[in-house]
Amino acid sequence: MKYYVNENCIGCGLCAGTCPEVFEITDEGVAKASEAPVDASLESSASEAKDGCPVGAIEEK
Ligand code: SF4
Numbered sequence: 001m002k003y004y005v006n007e008n009c010i011g012c013g014l015c016a017g018t019c020p021e022v023f024e025i026t027d028e029g030v031a032k033a034s035e036a037p038v039d040a041s042l043e044s045s046a047s048e049a050k051d052g053c054p055v056g057a058i059e060e061k
Pocket residue numbers: 005008009010011012013014015016023030031052053054055056057058
């Protein structure tokens with residue numbers, strides 16, 4: 001599974017707090033998902049981050 005962050009992101013930081021291995025806040029103040037496929041061991045926390053995004057900005061790729 002891969003994820004990407006769409007233009008709805010408001011930079012709240014929740015995803016990076018929930019799954020920092022996959023999501024980071026860039027210098028532009030919005031989140032970015034790792035380009036690499038998410039390791040199986042991180043899938044549940046990445047999915048939790050996706051579900052927890054308050055504006056639905058995280059999508060599966
Ligand atoms: S949880 Fe959603 S709105 Fe918040 S930083 Fe992550 S992608 Fe952006």
